Amino acid sequence: MFYLSICFVSFIFLFVSSIFLFVGGFYFVLNDLIYFIEWEIVTLNSSSIVMTFLFDWMSLIFAGFVFFISSLVILYSDDYMHGDLNVNRFILLVLMFVLSMMFLIVSPNMISILLGWDGLGLVSYCLVIYYQNVSSYNAGMLTVLSNRVGDVALLMVIAWMVNFGSWNYICYLNFLSDSFEMGLISLLVVLAAVTSSAQIPFSSWLPAAMAAPTPVSALVHSSTLVTAGVYLLIRFSPAFGDRLCVFLLVVSGLTMFMAGLGANFEYDLSKIIALSTLSQLGLMISAVSVGLVSMAFFHLLTHALFKALLFMCAGVIIHTMKDSQDIRFMGNLSIQMPFTSVCLGVSSFALCGMPFLAGFYSSDLILEMVSFSYINLIGFFLFFVSTGLTVCYSFRLFYYVFCGDFNLSSFYNIGDDNPNMLRGMVGLMLVAVFGGSMLSWLIFCTPTMVCLPFYLSFLVIFVSLLGGWFGYELSSFNLSGSLISLLYYSYVVFSGSMWFMPYFSTYGMSFCPLSLGYYSLGVSDLGWAEYLGGQGMYWFMMYLGSINQWWQYNNLSLFLMFFVMWIIVLMFVVI
Secondary structure (H helix, E strand, C coil): CCCCCHHHHHHHHHHHHHHHHHHHHHHHHHHCCCEEEEEEEEEECCEEEEEEEEECHHHHHHHHHHHHHHHHHHHHHHHHCCCCCCHHHHHHHHHHHHHHHHHHHCCCEHHHHHHHHHHHHHHHHHHHCCCCCHHHHHHHHHHHHHHHHHHHHHHHHHHHHHHHCCCEHHHCCCCCCCCHHHHHHHHHHHHHHHHHCCCCCCCCHHHHHHHCCHHHHHHHCCCCHHHHHHHHHHHHHHHCCHHHHHHHHHHHHHHHHHHHHHHCCCCEHHHHHHHHHHHHHHHHHHHHHCCCHHHHHHHHHHHHHHHHHHHHHHHHHHHHCCCCCEHHHCCCHHHHCHHHHHHHHHHHHHHHCCCCCHHHHHHHHHHHHHHHCCCCHHHHHHHHHHHHHHHHHHHHHHHHHHCCCCCCCCCCCCCCCCHHHHHHHHHHHHHHHHHHHHHHHHHCCCCCCCCCCHHHHCHHHHHHHHHHHHHHHHHCCCCCCCHHHHHHHHHHHHHHCHHHHHHHHHHHHHHHHHHHHHHHHHHHHHHHHHHHCHHHHHHHHHHHHHHHHHHHHCHHHHHHHHHHHHHHHHHHHHC
């Protein structure tokens, strides 16, 4: 009897759906079509509840990417989650995650966007705590509480859009872009997007969410939860004012720089890739803030391809390294795991912007167009130095994982022996190589020429080469016990801990309420409330009991005294 697993059925459904969505997206691009579809769910008297869908080239192509990556991730999970007793529940959670993302993509209505947004937050919590232990629970609480800030912001957007008479935001972006209400709504949307895309000061939840299984990380960090905020910013970008764009540029530029700097001091393989996601999200939002909206969407798509492949390769390496994520235990894996090493190398070079790979067509174009933009020296510095830092941590990871000696155990055999994992990685490696050029021909139908001075044209190449050299130096850098190392140790700790942001997001947020609760417990619950309440009544009754006991201990003398008193009273009564 032939048995179809839920992984195989989900893979076929999502893969075929992605092909249909890609074909529809190409058709919509070539014919410049936009379809609004309204589904009237219920009508009562003169009131009706209508579900609205927006189908244009942007929503269809992005939905196709989400389905394509999800299908390969589920195929990958068939081997990765092999032996898990709850694998069906895991696949259903992933499908609910994809469904919530689809609600967000095709909805021009804030109510249905909130439905998809809350679905992403709830299912991401369930997936982060999938391995039920204390660290997963802490990471899940940090993730869901950080994203609740964005949920509240979207609820306030819905409340303010009551003034417009409809929640279809796409109708008011250009018409009411100068009004106070639309400015406030844009600010709240930026707040929601900053929490979802883990920008400063909400950056700490993204590395913490690595407690989820690796297929979830490949999906979350490539095309679903973290990109939801960027997609919302791209949709709302016509309504952004100049001051809001400057604020967005500062926040995303600092996030990009902070994540690139922190990844160079990190030794956890998963957290290095998570910080690279954070850096690339900062690049996308920075591109939106300087007006390069179509290029930000282009980089959103290309980044989804190579970042999912990067996480899949990391999952295979962690899977075969006895669940060790420390890159200092790795080395010489190019001999032991050649195919995984090729896929990791391709995805890392695409992340660096290696010419003619997927990341080159989008990131290099963004940097060249930034050179054209009205941007000051600090913004220019953040863009190009963050690019150099990206190359730096990628080459550092490359040297640690592929070069040197294998440091885990001499009597341990590793290799590429997971067929479904390799099939999923092959599909993503092909699109990571060819996807950037095909998308550039598709999205930018009219060819344009970028003409820059010589020093600006070669600035990207120079920064990348300099970053690669620094990455090689950092791979051989060793912190010893000398005074010079101790002198710089504080800078290393500050840079490697995301500028102490995880401490601010956890201990820093809970310290004041917990201290206030401890003080109120000592003063109120264990203080006056006890004195005037339970303990006070207890002491008072004890006092009355001690008096009664004293009377009982002296009963003979008391009886005689009472006897004399009663005789005297009777004598007075008789007389």
